[in-house]
Amino acid sequence: TKDTGFLSFKDHLPVTQIIITxxxxxxxxxxWRIGPLRCYGDRHYWNAVSFSTEASYLHFPTFHAEFSADISFFFKTTALSGVFLENLGMKDFIRLEMSSPSEVxxxxxxxxxxxxxxxxxPSPLNDNQWHYIWAERNLKETSLQVDNLPRSTRETSEEGHFRLQLNSQLFVGGTSSRQKGFLGCIRSLHLNGxxxxxxxxxxVTSGVRPGCPGxxxxxxxxxxxxGKCVEKHSGYSCDCTNSPYEGxxxx
Known part of the structure; x- marks a missing residue:
């Protein structure tokens, strides 16, 4: 008989001994044979922060999205509303926000x-559970999707301006006016991939903490x-001490 398997839990590494009975x-x-060690995963999936006041935010260099913008992230909150992201230009701007407990x-x-x-x-988004947002703008259309809900899409006008000209810092979790800030957690933010x-x-930012509880x-x-769920700084693990199973x- 063959007894094969994979070590898929990093806490089981490194392998220090093999016992054959x-x-x-x-x-x-x-x-026995041990194959090559291959590690998989993405630490950015759990790259999360929590915003504790409406005036707190993170700022980054200008989002360069002249002809295309692709934004995705997860959020969870109990607040009634709040701005996830904003970047301004002289007249142009881009903004993503939860405008009410059930609207983005x-x-x-x-x-x-x-x-x-x-x-x-159809159900509140401020239920303290993780929700996914994906927003895109290109020369053909602008679209927004939340979780697995139907996507909202609008075709780009064939006339007028096409280039999105931004010059301010990118604000995450708030706005330049420090109003309507987001209270809660945001993780796995991707901008144009x-x-x-x-x-x-x-x-290094007051009012914002690395990681997210809960x-x-x-x-x-x-x-x-x-098994017992154990809260960690950026994620969780299962404590199988009192379980007949492991992994x-x-x-």
Whole structure:
């Protein structure tokens, strides 16, 4: 018989010994082999920050999105509203916000007047659970999607201005006016495919903390068979001490 498997839980590494039992029978033999170690994962998936006041925000260099903008991130909150992201120009701007407990808006102006997309959720988005936002603007259309809800899309006008000209800093979790700031957590922010290191900036910013509490409230059910969810700085793990099973999820 063969007893093969993969070590998929990093806490089981490094391998320091191998014990082979039941080797005293005549004409029996055992062989073992360890294949190459390949590590998978993305630390930016849990790159999270928490905003504790409406006046707090993170700032980054200007978002260069002249002809295309692709924005995605996760958020969770209990607040009624708040701005996720804003970048301004002389007249142009781009803004993503939760405008009400069940609505997310994506507003953009390239010089032809503001265009605003709205996605309305049948259930509240301020339920302290993680929700996903994806917003995109290109020369053909502007679109907004929240979780698995129907996408809101609007075609780009063939007349007028096309170039989005921004020159201010990029504000995450707030606005330049320090009003309507976001209260809650944002993680895994990507701008045009580039990962934004929120945690590093939060370390030197007052009112913003690296990491986000409450992972177990969202993912604790992943710990099975009596396993206990353990909150960590940027994620969670399952404690299988009191479970007859082991592995990342006590299965």
């Amino acid at each position: 039941d080797t005293n029978r005549s004409n029996s033999e055992a062989a 808006t994506f507003a953009i102006d390239v010089g032809n007047g503001p265009v605003e997309l709205l996605v309305q959720s 580039q990962k934004v290191d929120l945690e590093e900036r939060a370390k 992972h177990c409230s969202s993912y604790g059910s992943n710990c099975h068979n009596g 990342p999820f006590c299965q």
